[in-house]
Amino acid sequence: LAEVWALTKGLLGASRIAGLNILAEVGFSYPKAISFAGGQPSETFFDLEYWLSTIPVFQRELAKVRGSDEATAAQQLAQYGYVKGIINSLVAEQLGIDLGVTATPDRVVITSGCQEAMALCLQALCPDPRDVVIARNPTYVGLTGAADCAGIAVAPLDLEGLTFATALRAKAAELAAQGKRPRALYVIADFDNPLGGVLTLEDRAAILEVCAQFKIAVVEDGTYRMFSFDENAPPALATLDKEGSVIFLSTYSKTLCPSIRVGCAVIPVSLFGDVAASRALTVDICMRKGFGTLNTSQLNQAVVGGVLLTERMSLKMLVQPAREHYRRNRDALVKALSSAFTSDEGVSWNYPQGGFFLALDLPFAFGEAQMRRCAADYNVIVMPMTFFSLDGSQSTRVRLAFSNLTTEEIAEGIKRFSAYVRKCVQQNATDAV
């Protein structure tokens, strides 16, 4: 069984990589196509020049904290630095104000983006061949890729009409019965990639209960939490966590820009009530960080630090225009879909309450070949959900990213996509005759 598991995992890993390469290649092959494929943040709100101009603000703060002059602080900033980072207290403050996540600086590890934080957590939590990370199916490819690279098995969690917690409990029991150790649950509670869903307060509380019972650490990816379209989003799992089960991951790739490559992991005070275990986990994560990339670029940290100081530790005002843009785009997308498809066509979609993504169901299979055909003949690129599938399922679904497009592009793109869908439906009907 272990061999089959490893083999399946290997194959899925290879197909995932192939999938990503194909996607990039399709993008290049059809440069004039409107693309709903990539989940990049909107470039309209990037202001790198301004963000770089705040470096001296952080330098002054660093000099103050270290009791040195500014020239020395500037030199230290260009030098090697602490593995754990140098903006931990600023980040901790921001997480509290903006995301409602309580963090003390000693529990924050600054990483080269959220991807590194995630990869390090998986490696530290799952060192044994029996250790398994559970993830909702479909899930973010970066999670499955990081697990594959570290030789960690990902157990797919299909809800199939159950609540998240009920499905999770069954999965944890099933894995344990197979001699596997479910050690981590990867979850994006807020506006997840790829589905664009959000967990209810009840779901969150119930998930924490199951995780505490089975001692499964929750790796909560908070990447999209700043981009809620409502004011009353439920608290993060990390905020609700009373047992010490949640490691919270955050990033400045979406609030500032991806080129900054600064993210973080927040380790709980005690891991399931065990303070020593939490400290050991922090040391383990730091060790892997140090021997992976030494430390996160202090230049990049200075940019984040400078912006945080300038913005008084909250990025709410700064991301406001971007958030409105994403909401407008969500509205434009849902409106375009509603106009394009009638209720009897077998096409349905969710209503994302935040984030960058919408999931759409089709009445036919849509994979790589269909993506290519759609790009070539209809000049629109959408992402097959199979790319995010942990088991080859999701064959009739697509992910639509609405973050880095204009409302005009969205309207035109959906017009083109609906023409493609209609053509396929007609074709299938003809074939069936």
Add this chain to the structure above:
Amino acid sequence: LAEVWALTKGLLGASRIAGLNILAEVGFSYPKAISFAGGQPSETFFDLEYWLSTIPVFQRELAKVRGSDEATAAQQLAQYGYVKGIINSLVAEQLGIDLGVTATPDRVVITSGCQEAMALCLQALCPDPRDVVIARNPTYVGLTGAADCAGIAVAPLDLEGLTFATALRAKAAELAAQGKRPRALYVIADFDNPLGGVLTLEDRAAILEVCAQFKIAVVEDGTYRMFSFDENAPPALATLDKEGSVIFLSTYSKTLCPSIRVGCAVIPVSLFGDVAASRALTVDICMRKGFGTLNTSQLNQAVVGGVLLTERMSLKMLVQPAREHYRRNRDALVKALSSAFTSDEGVSWNYPQGGFFLALDLPFAFGEAQMRRCAADYNVIVMPMTFFSLDGSQSTRVRLAFSNLTTEEIAEGIKRFSAYVRKCVQQNATDAV
């Protein structure tokens, strides 16, 4: 045997981490001590403000290459980017001009510093539990740490009077006989950390022969190659390589500054004559890079790219003052040692022809306790070579880093250290009576 191996490795890993933590802690505990411990580049020559000012130069180049306007290029620069990097052609040119290493852009993978390049190469080259990386004993802790984190065994190579190649051939045969697979050799040919040695041309040629015979990939760390104190340093292993056995690693941490966190790996055209194997290795390294840190910060890449364009693809002029500083410091250190110790005291050292480090032999054991005593009572910190040992050997050696000190500090530091040494020798003589 496998278990003993794993256990030893684990223990050494733990002690190495502990060693690094202790070192940092000692540095903090004795802030007034002169420290020969850390191998940081000299801060005197950092010019981050100027380097940052070259970003627009790279932006213009990017716009030209992509046929876009500068505003678009600026936005793309702030966005996610290619896993492999965006300054590959500039880096390839610089490696050829400055280091004599021929590289084409497609064979260059840009990484978050040399440490990441090294960790990725190890993981890609040694995926099987039987796979082993060979390293000269003592060796750079970053190598052993990265191997430990990935669960890869490091086989220590002790020369014991043999040539490097002869010892390597014996070790490769020994490992093969044990059912292990020596897959990689980690080597710093030029002014290595921690010994400050340099391999002769004969050594280099003979090593390549052994590696070709056993199909051992050479991971050549070129970190210190720009800091030769002579004009006639032998060519890099990568330059001499005819069989396709060398992956060359480089970094801008020492030529520019560590805060830049940009390094690279150059994959050979064909791996031991196999072009497909080389391509597969490149894909594997890129996959691990992508799922580890997505891509190297394009902001940081733009800084390196801007400087390279401004300096016409060569950093020789730019590092000239730093190189002279390091040479002056080497001279000051050797002079101070020669004045401090007479030839009959049992203290000896090498004469580094480049780089940041000198190795010194003592007539008594020098470990953590001695380091602390020396720091507390004599206000000077030196690094026990045991920290770099793969097997607990090297107990009477220390590493002296002369890179980030003034000549005055070096003179005073060695005065203090020699007083400590003399005291220890006297103490030992008294104890022996």
